[in-house]
Amino acid sequence: MSRLLVDGWQVVIGIETHVQLRSKQKLFSKAPTSLLSHSPNTRFHAFDAAFPGTLPRLNRKCLDLALRAALALGCTVNERSSFDRKHYFYSDQPAGYQITQHYSPFAVRGLFTPTKLGNSIRIKQIQLEQDTAKSITNPSKKSALIDLNRAGTGLLEIVTEPDLRTPEQAAEYVRSLQELLRAVGVSDGNMEMGSLRCDVNVSINRPGEPHGTRCEVKNLNSVKFIVAAIEYEISRQRRILENNSSAEVLQETRRFDHDVWKTYKMRSKEDAPDYRYMPDPNLGTLVFSQEHVDSVRRGMPSLPASTRSRLLQTYSSKGVTERDIEVLMNLDANREIPYDGAESSILGAVAYFEQLCSRNRDPKITQNVLGQLSALGKPFSSELISVDRMGEFIDLVVAKRMTRPSAKLLLKQMLSRPSNAPVNHLAAEMDLLDTDPPHHKTMSANDDLVRDICLRAIDALPSEIAAIRGGNQNVMNKVVGWIMRETRGKVDPNSAKTILNQLLR
Ligand SMILES: Nc1ncnc2c1ncn2[C@@H]1O[C@H](COP(=O)(O)OP(=O)(O)OP(=O)(O)O)[C@@H](O)[C@H]1O
Ligand SMILES: [Mg+2]
Ligand SMILES: [Mg+2]
Structure with missing residues (x-):
């Protein structure tokens, strides 16, 4: 005290x-x-x-x-x-x-x-x-x-x-x-x-x-x-x-x-x-x-405290932590709730998560993907991405069909352009999928392809490169951003940074 x-x-x-x-x-x-x-x-x-x-x-x-x-x-x-x-x-x-x-x-x-x-x-x-x-x-x-x-x-x-x-x-x-x-x-x-x-x-x-x-x-x-x-x-x-x-x-x-x-x-x-x-x-x-009070009591949704403990009990053995649950519970905290009854068709973030899990998506990966949504800075709503589409997205992530930056780009696109088209079509349209996974997955720090694109960046951005050579490391992010755009997110940004630094040394 x-x-x-x-x-x-x-x-x-x-x-x-x-x-x-x-x-x-x-x-x-x-x-x-x-x-x-x-x-x-x-x-x-x-x-x-x-x-x-x-x-x-x-x-x-x-x-x-x-x-x-x-x-x-x-x-x-x-x-x-x-x-x-x-x-x-x-x-x-x-x-x-x-x-x-x-x-x-x-x-x-x-x-x-x-x-x-x-x-x-x-x-x-x-x-x-x-x-x-x-x-x-x-x-x-x-x-x-x-x-x-x-x-x-x-x-x-x-x-x-x-x-x-x-x-x-x-x-x-x-x-x-x-x-x-x-x-x-x-x-x-x-x-x-x-x-x-x-x-x-x-x-x-x-x-x-x-x-x-x-x-x-x-x-x-x-x-x-x-x-x-x-x-x-x-x-x-x-x-x-x-x-x-x-x-x-x-x-x-x-x-x-x-x-x-x-x-x-x-x-x-x-x-x-x-x-x-x-x-x-x-x-x-x-x-x-x-009787009336009892009937209202029976119709009450679950209270946050019991939702928290239920989620923890159900998913902690699958790697979902207390912090992960907090992220889920806050995901749609600032969502505008309509007054006209339309809300019944819109799922809250927790129900959305649980539907995905019940359709055999891994809880930890699902939580991770939903957590990314809040980082994208748009209030999440199941209206924007249906459970089915999110399921397809998670499947692509699990199958390692995209790099992390590509996945993020795709998610952003799905949020800003709600549609019912299959997610892999959209990903293919945006040229984000690794069509030949083994080849792309070897696109690592010692890959010639990364070196090539870094050399192209050095040619294309002379003033930025001069600034980096002059000691301004902040400009590095701009160059890496250019590389990510050129390769549609297929290069690991850290590898690109390492190679750029080697080339500029
Ligand atoms: N000594 C105190 N120190 C701090 N808070 C107190 C103290 N005594 C009472 N309170 C709090 O002050 C609040 C009083 O609110 P209440 O609505 O009962 O009266 P009110 O402020 O006079 O009415 P209103 O503002 O609605 O006209 C309560 O939340 C109570 O817990
Ligand atoms: Mg008062
Ligand atoms: Mg009062």
């Missing part, structure tokens, strides 16, 4: 996470939910704009997603819960209040073990609520534009107990939570697009003493900012407490300024708004029967 202390201070962190539910419709209206790419004010109904006389109508899909989150986080689902109005007046809040679950949230007392943390984090509660509209202010014109597309989208607020102790633990919690919510289809969890945002609460205290006063940093939309905001808060609060033994940290709501990488005060506890919570008279009690 003592290693968690920072110069004798214990750091205490609790996180409130807002996640957008992956539903086609909003929480209380049939209006379609939106993406950032949709034109402003094209995706809302009268209720979302708080048109007088309109009434909320609860979306069942949102409730089932909410239940999935609660079950995945080991929460107790309350049979009865209810909705309340949280009042505050801001231009992005058409009704003047947000519908949330203040007095009686639908799920409480969960437990969640982030992947790389040894200990579990207690989940205090999960509540269902509405998202706000978006306001785009223009201070120079003293104007604000309102976009109602996001207004009324279903959100979950997932609140932890103050169980986290370091910025790294907080980061690991958020990453694991994101993975979990994606795995069970609750949210696309995309922080950049705003579908997962965190408020972090930070305090410090001496060991053995009660927890310090928390400051809350609102609305962080990247793990990097979460870590930076917590680190800044720790040093700010230390400065206050260490400079004057009678000074206190005041409870505040703060913002993180990512231009200067610091938090700044938004308001103190004294000027905290009075939200005048009241039960929403237009919404009755929310009742979840045990």
Whole structure:
């Protein structure tokens, strides 16, 4: 425990996470939910704009997603819960209040073990609520534009107990939570697009003493900012407490300024708004029967922790390591998940891997090939390369029909030009196959062919060669690149480098 202390201070962190539910419709209206790419004010109904006389109508899909989150986080689902109005007046809040679950949230007392943390984090509660509209202010014109597309989208607020102790633990919690919510289809969890945002609460205290006063940093939309905001808060609060033994940290709501990488005060506890919570008279009690909760539980996909251990158990004897599994699990982490049900035909990376293995492809080689995909820098999706085509590709690799660079070139081509043509046709078309394998395989460091192409390179690239002779070894990669292009990747780049160096000596 003592290693968690920072110069004798214990750091205490609790996180409130807002996640957008992956539903086609909003929480209380049939209006379609939106993406950032949709034109402003094209995706809302009268209720979302708080048109007088309109009434909320609860979306069942949102409730089932909410239940999935609660079950995945080991929460107790309350049979009865209810909705309340949280009042505050801001231009992005058409009704003047947000519908949330203040007095009686639908799920409480969960437990969640982030992947790389040894200990579990207690989940205090999960509540269902509405998202706000978006306001785009223009201070120079003293104007604000309102976009109602996001207004009324279903959100979950997932609140932890103050169980986290370091910025790294907080980061690991958020990453694991994101993975979990994606795995069970609750949210696309995309922080950049705003579908997962965190408020972090930070305090410090001496060991053995009660927890310090928390400051809350609102609305962080990247793990990097979460870590930076917590680190800044720790040093700010230390400065206050260490400079004057009678000074206190005041409870505040703060913002993180990512231009200067610091938090700044938004308001103190004294000027905290009075939200005048009241039960929403237009919404009755929310009742979840045990049968319904059980049926949602039965329909849940496997959770990341059990996927990890299952993969390890099944494939470790075939050479697949824990690290390999991490690569697989993260392969499609940034994939955009469509909202329209089309996802059922798109396989996740793990399912894709397992289908290949079940079709007799070697697990270690398959993992290796899939790992290369992430190195190519394009988000992987089974839409781009079908399982069948990937199988054919792996067969070519196993049969040593191509050099490594050729294989990479081919994979790149398959990713950028999805097609159903047989992979060996494509490879032949690109002239990547070793038609006469024994001949090409002997194309090694002492092969005359490599020497020939190196001599051609020396002729073709006089200024690069002069630079290398002048001592600039970085230019070597450019020359080797030229050789790879000329030979369509059939030469081993290291051999080419060795020979070039010999020739230039
Ligand atoms: N002493 C503390 N130090 C750090 N974090 C704390 C401390 N006490 C409580 N917390 C954390 O602060 C968070 C409080 O969130 P909660 O949603 O319950 O209240 P809130 O911030 O007042 O409400 P809201 O911001 O939703 O209006 C929790 O994550 C909790 O774990
Ligand atoms: Mg809260
Ligand atoms: Mg809060």
